[in-house]
Amino acid sequence: xxxxxxxxEKAIEEIExxxxxxxxxxxxxxxxxxxxxLKSASGIPLRLIYTPENVRDMDYLRELGFPGLPPYTRGVxxxxxxxxxxxxxxxxxxxxxxxxxxxxxxxxxxGGTGLNIVLDMPTIRGYDSDSPQAEGxxxxxxxxxxSVEDMKALFQDLPIDKVSVSLVTHLPSTTVxxxxxxxxxAEERGIAPHALAGTTQNDFLMETTIGSAPxxxxxxxxxxxxxxxxxxxxxxxxxxxxxxxxxxxxxxxxTDAVTEVGIAIANAQATAEELMKRGREPDSFLxxxxxxxxxxxxxxxxxxxCRASRRVWYRVTSEKLGAKNPRSHLMRFHVQTAGIxxxxxxxxxxxxxxxxxxxxxxxxxxxxxxxxxxxxxYSAPTETSALVSLRTQQxxxxxxxxxxxxxxLGGSYYVxxxxxxxxxxxxxxxxKVKSLGGIVTxxxxxxxxxxxxxxxYRQQRAIESGELPIVGVNYLPSDKKEPPMExxxxxxxxxxxxxxxxxxxxxxxxxxxKEALDRVRECCHEGSNLMPVVMDAVRAxxxxxxxxxxFRECFGLWEFPLK
Amino acid sequence: MGSVTQxxxxxxxxxLGLDIHWxxxxxxxxxxxxxxxxxxxxxxxxxxxxxxxxxxxxxDVVGLSTLCGNHLSLGPKVVQLLKERNMxxxxxxxxxxxxxxxxxxxxxxxxxxxxxxxxxxxxIVQFIEEKVRGRDPS
Numbered sequence: 001x002x003x004x005x006x007x008x009e010k011a012i013e014e015i016e017x018x019x020x021x022x023x024x025x026x027x028x029x030x031x032x033x034x035x036x037x038l039k040s041a042s043g044i045p046l047r048l049i050y051t052p053e054n055v056r057d058m059d060y061l062r063e064l065g066f067p068g069l070p071p072y073t074r075g076v077x078x079x080x081x082x083x084x085x086x087x088x089x090x091x092x093x094x095x096x097x098x099x100x101x102x103x104x105x106x107x108x109x110x111g112g113t114g115l116n117i118v119l120d121m122p123t124i125r126g127y128d129s130d131s132p133q134a135e136g137x138x139x140x141x142x143x144x145x146x147s148v149e150d151m152k153a154l155f156q157d158l159p160i161d162k163v164s165v166s167l168v169t170h171l172p173s174t175t176v177x178x179x180x181x182x183x184x185x186a187e188e189r190g191i192a193p194h195a196l197a198g199t200t201q202n203d204f205l206m207e208t209t210i211g212s213a214p215x216x217x218x219x220x221x222x223x224x225x226x227x228x229x230x231x232x233x234x235x236x237x238x239x240x241x242x243x244x245x246x247x248x249x250x251x252x253x254x255t256d257a258v259t260e261v262g263i264a265i266a267n268a269q270a271t272a273e274e275l276m277k278r279g280r281e282p283d284s285f286l287x288x289x290x291x292x293x294x295x296x297x298x299x300x301x302x303x304x305x306c307r308a309s310r311r312v313w314y315r316v317t318s319e320k321l322g323a324k325n326p327r328s329h330l331m332r333f334h335v336q337t338a339g340i341x342x343x344x345x346x347x348x349x350x351x352x353x354x355x356x357x358x359x360x361x362x363x364x365x366x367x368x369x370x371x372x373x374x375x376x377x378y379s380a381p382t383e384t385s386a387l388v389s390l391r392t393q394q395x396x397x398x399x400x401x402x403x404x405x406x407x408x409l410g411g412s413y414y415v416x417x418x419x420x421x422x423x424x425x426x427x428x429x430x431x432k433v434k435s436l437g438g439i440v441t442x443x444x445x446x447x448x449x450x451x452x453x454x455x456x457y458r459q460q461r462a463i464e465s466g467e468l469p470i471v472g473v474n475y476l477p478s479d480k481k482e483p484p485m486e487x488x489x490x491x492x493x494x495x496x497x498x499x500x501x502x503x504x505x506x507x508x509x510x511x512x513x514k515e516a517l518d519r520v521r522e523c524c525h526e527g528s529n530l531m532p533v534v535m536d537a538v539r540a541x542x543x544x545x546x547x548x549x550x551f552r553e554c555f556g557l558w559e560f561p562l563k
Numbered sequence: 564m565g566s567v568t569q570x571x572x573x574x575x576x577x578x579l580g581l582d583i584h585w586x587x588x589x590x591x592x593x594x595x596x597x598x599x600x601x602x603x604x605x606x607x608x609x610x611x612x613x614x615x616x617x618x619x620x621x622x623d624v625v626g627l628s629t630l631c632g633n634h635l636s637l638g639p640k641v642v643q644l645l646k647e648r649n650m651x652x653x654x655x656x657x658x659x660x661x662x663x664x665x666x667x668x669x670x671x672x673x674x675x676x677x678x679x680x681x682x683x684x685x686x687i688v689q690f691i692e693e694k695v696r697g698r699d700p701s
Contacts, residue, residue, distance in 0.1 A: 121581040121631050133609070136636030137581050170583075211583030214607040253586050340586075343681045377680045378662050379632075453589050460590040464683050473681050487662045490632060560606050562589055 006060055007052045015051055041298035042256040044421050050413035058416060063311070067365075067406050071314040073307050073419065074407040075365045076330040081403035085113075086361075087368035088393045089166060089334065093118030093142040094380050095491040097154035100143040104158060106383065110390055114368055115158070115198075116166040118142040119178075120493075124170045125213050126177070126548025129497030133214065139493025141380060142168075146501055147543045151181040152188070161191050165198035166244075166334070166368075171207035172226035173217055175200045177547050179229060179242070180535040197239040199290055199334070202229050203246040204440075205267060209448050210249045212560050219443045221555040225530060227274045232531035234285040241290035243271070244334065251294035252340045254456030257305045258422060262429030263448065264291055265312060266439040269430070272321050282321045286328035295357040295364070296338045302357070303409055304418035306333070306364025311419070312426045335361035336370040344377035346472040347485065355392045362396055363409055369393055379488040446561030453562055501543065508541035516540040520547060524554035572695050575622040577605040577613045579629040579657075580637050587658065587680075588628035594684040600691070610637055614644040617653060623695045625653055630660040634669060642673035654694050658682070 007015075023032065031048060038046040047054070058064075065071060068078030077083055090112055092103040104115050120142040122134035128146050129138045138144050145151060155165075167182060169175040179200050186196055204222040217225075226243065233242035245264035255263070268289055275285055291309070295302045313331035317323040337357035342350040351374050358371045371389040373381035381389065397403060409415045436442045443449075462468040469475035516537040523533045537547055576592050578585055592604045605616055617625055625645070627638055634657060642655050657669060658678040666677040676690055 121583065121633075124583070125581050127581070133581060135580070136633035137631060140632030212578055212585045212607050213581060213583060214609065214612075253584075344679050345681050377660060379660070452586075453593075456586045457590045457593050460594065460684065464685065470681075474683075487664070562585065562606070563604055 005057050007056055012053060012056050015053055019049075019051060019053070040301045040418065041296065042258050042301060042422070042425070044301070044418065044425075050417055052413060054413050054417045055420075058420075063420070064410060064416075070318070070329065072310040072329060072331065074410050076310065076332055076367070080365065080406040081362075082406075085397055085403065086366055087114040087164065088112050088390065088397070089114035089116040089368040089370055090386060090390050090393075091116045091118050091168070091336075091370050092386075093120075093168075094488070095139040095143060095493045096496050097143055097145065097150045098156075099139070099491050099493070101154055101156055101158070103383075103386075107386075107390065108158075108163070110387065111394060112390060114164045114166065116168065116370060117154070118168045119170075119174075120144045123178075123544060124174060124211075125215075126171070126174050126544060126551070128501060128543050128545030129494060130501050131545055134494070138497055140490050144493055144497050145178065145181065145544060146497060147504055147541060148181045148184050148188075148538050149500065149504060149541075150497075151178075151185040155185060160186065160189075161195040163197075164239075165196075167198065167200050169200045169202060170211065171217075172202050172204050172222050172229060173207060173548060173551050174544065175202040175242075176225050176229050176530055176534050177538065177544050179233065180531065180538045181544075183237075184535060184538045193236050194238050196237055199241040199244050200229070200233075201246055201292070202226050202243045203267065205263065205443065205448070206246055206249060208558065208560075209443050209452070210246070210253050212562070215552060216558045216560055217551060217555050218558040219440055221551075223270070223274075223440050224527075225551075227271055227278075228530045230271060230285060230288070231275055231278060231280065232529050234288050241288050241332075243268075243288075244290045244292045246292045248292045248294040248336055250452065251296065252338070254452040254454075254459065256455065257296070257298075257301060258425045258429055259451065259455075260294060261305060261309045261312070261422075262426050262433070263439065265309070265316060265426065266430055266433045266442075268313075269316055269320065270439045272317075276321075282317070282323045283325035283328050286317055286321070286323050287325060287330070290367075291331055291333040293333050293335050293361075293366075294338050295335050295361045295366075297341055297353070297357070299356065299360050300409075300415055301418055301422070302360045303364045304415050304422050306335075306361070306366065307407070307410075307415070307419045308422035308426060309333070310365070311423050312430075315427070316430075332367045334368045334370070335364075335366040337361070337372045339372050339376050341470075342372055342374070342376040343470060343473050346478065346482070347374045347377070349472055350374035350376065351388060351392070354389065355396070358392055359396055359400070359402065362402055365407060375485065375487065378485070380490070382486050382488045384486065449561050504541055504543070513537075513540045513542055517542055517546060517550060521550050521554060524550065569696075571599055571601045572624065572691060573601045573603075573620065573622040574624045574626055574691070575603050575605065575613070575617055575620055576626040576628065577608045577616075579627045580607065580609055580633050582607070582629045582631040582633065582659075584628075584630045584659075587630070588626075591626070591628075591658070591684055591687065595688065595691075598688045600688075610640040610644055613641055614648060614650075617645060617650060618648055622653060624691055625655045627655070627657045628659050629657070632660075634659065634661050635665055638669055638674055639672035646673075652698075654691070656687075656690070658687070
C-alpha cells in the first residue's frame with residue numbers, strides 16, 4: 001500500500017479543483033502564457049503559485065526531519081543560530097603581512113567574530129615576492145606571504161587560539177606550504193595544534209580549472225596534494241577544516257547553482273574514496289570537510305540550494321561512503337555573496353544586492369558569512385565599504401529577527417519543491433561526472449572548463465540582449481555622471497617584501513635548508529604524504545616559492561585546456 | 564574604403580601575468596569571433612611572451628585582461644616592448660577591474676582604450692573596427 005503523504009488524497013483533490021477554478025476565473029490568459037516562460041536561474045520550470053499539490057508525496061521525516069538530525073535539510077545543528085550565531089567572517093588581505101594585520105584587528109574591534117585572509121596572486125600561485133613573475137602583483141588583491149616569518153607578522157598579537165582563521169589558500173600545492181607555515185608559526189608561539197581552529201581552501205579545481213596561470217600542476221598531482229593535506233591535518237588538527245570545497249569560485253567563473261554544488265560534492269566524494277584507498281576510515285576525516293557557496297540573486301533558489309546541498313551530502317556520506325558518525329554527515333558551509341553580480345555602475349546599489357544575498361545565506365543556514373563590499377568592481381574594499389559589509393551582517397543577525405526560528409522557510413510549498421528539484425538535479429549531475437570517469441578525469445579532459453566557458457558566454461550574451469536585467473546597467477540605465485568615489489590604493493609592498501626575503505636568505509642555516517628541500521623532492525617522487533617534509537622545510541626557513549618550484553620540477557606542468 | 568574581400572581583423576588576447584580570472588577574456592574571445600574577427604587566445608602570459616607571440620602572429624590588436632592589480636606595471640610594458648620591436652602600430656587595449664584614475668594613466672602611457680567590467684562587448688567590437696579599419700589605407 002502506498003504510504004500516505006502529508007496530505008490525504010481527498011484534500012489534494014479539493015485543492016486541485018479550487019485551483020482550477022481560481023485559474024479559470026481569476027487569472028488572465030496572459031498570466032498563464034507567462035507561466036510557460038517562468039524559470040529559476042538554474043533553468044527549473046516554475047509555476048505562478050505552489051500548493052500542497054506540488055509537494056503531495058513529501059515524506060516529512062525522510063526528507064526534512066529536524067535540524068541536527070538526518071537528512072539535515074533543516075540545518076546541521078539542533079539549535080542552529082540560538083546555539084551558535086553564524087560567524088561574521090569578513091575578508092582581509094592586501095599589502096604586507098604587517099599592513100593586513102591592522103585590517104584584521106579593525107574587524108575584531110568592530111565585532112567581527114572570525115578572520116578570513118586572502119593572499120596576493122604570487123602567494124596563491126607559489127612565487128616569492130622577489131621572483132620576476134611576481135612583478136606588479138605583490139600585495140595586490142591579497143596579502144603577500146613568503147615565509148614563516150611573514151605568517152608570524154600576519155598574526156602578531158591576534159588570539160589564534162580563540163578566533164577561528166580562514167586562510168583562502170586556493171591551491172593544494174600552496175595550501176600544503178601555507179598551512180605548514182601556519183602550524184610552525186603556532187608552534188613557535190607555543191600554541192598547541194588542538195587549539196587551532198580554522199579552514200584552508202585546498203581545492204584542486206582552483207589549481208587547474210577555475211583559475212588559470214602561466215604554470216599549472218597536472219590535475220592528478222594537485223588532487224594528490226589536496227588529499228595529502230587532508231590526510232595529515234585530520235590526524236593532528238582536530239579543529240581545523242583542511243579543505244573547503246569551493247563552489248563559490250566555480251559559480252563566479254560561470255556555472256549555475258546545480259553545477260556549483262555538484263562539482264564541489266563530486267570532489268568531496270572523490271577525496272573520501274581516495275583516503276579510504278589509503279586505509280583511512282571515512283569517519284576519521286569526513287567530520288572535517290567543509291564547503292563554500294556563492295549566494296547569488298535568485299533568492300528562493302539560493303536558499304533551496306543550501307538546503308538541498310545538505311540533503312545530498314547526507315545521501316552521499318551515508319549511502320555511498322558508509323559513514324556512521326553523525327558528524328560525518330554534516331555539510332557545514334561558508335558563504336560569500338556573489339561578487340560577479342556587483343557592477344561598477346551606480347556602486348551604492350550593491351549594498352542592497354549584497355544584503356539580500358546575505359539574508360538568503362542566513363535563511364539557508366550558513367555557518368559563516370562574508371558580505372561583499374559595494375566597491376567590488378573597483379578594488380579591494382576601503383575601510384568605509386568594508387565596515388558597511390560588516391554592519392550589514394550585524395543588521396541581519398540582530399535587527400531583522402530572522403535568526404530566531406530555525407529554517408523559517410521550511411514548509412513553504414515553493415521552497416520545498418525547489419529543494420527537492422535541486423536535490424534531484426544535483427544527484428543527476430553527480431551521476432554524469434561518474435560516467436565521465438570521475439571529477440579528476442573530467443578536469444583532465446577539459447570537460448569542466450568547457451562547461452564553465454559555455455555558461456559564461458551564454459550569460460554575457462543574455463546581459464547584452466537585456467534578457468538578464470541588471471538595474472542601472474542594462475535596465476533603466478541613468479545618464480547621470482557618477483559621483484567620484486573613494487578607491488582603495490594598495491600600499492607599496494614589493495620593496496619591503498624583497499628586503500625581508502634577502503635577510504631571511506642570508507641568515508638561515510644553509511645546510512639545514514638544503515637538506516630539508518632535498519627531502520621534499522624525494523617525497524614528491526616516493527608518493528608518501530608531503531606535509532611532514534614540507535613542515536620541516538618551513539621550519540628551516542625555506543620560502544613558499546622555493547618549495548613550490550620543487551613541485552613544478554617533480555610533477556611537471558599541465559596545459560590549460562581553453563583556447 | 565574597405566572592400567568586401569577585406570581580411571578579418573586579427574586579435575591577440577592574453578590574461579596578463581598571474582591573474583587567474585579567465586571568465587571575461589574567454590567570453591570576449593568568443594564574442595569577437597562571432598563578430599568576424601580572428602582571435603588567438605594566449606592564456607596567461609607575461610609581457611615578453613605576449614610580444615614574442617605578436618612578432619609571430621602580426622595581429623592588428625593586442626588585448627590584455629587583468630583583474631588583479633598588475634595593470635599599471637605590466638600593461639605599459641607591453642606597449643614599450645612592442646615599440647622596441649617596431650610594432651608600435653599594433654593597437655593595445657585593456658579590460659578588467661581597473662580603477663578610473665589608472666585608466667587615464669594607462670592611456671597616457673600608450674594603451675588605446677581601457678574597458679571596465681560592465682562594458683558591452685559590442686562596444687569593444689565597434690572600437691576595434693573603427694580604429695583598425697579607420698587607418699586602413701585601402
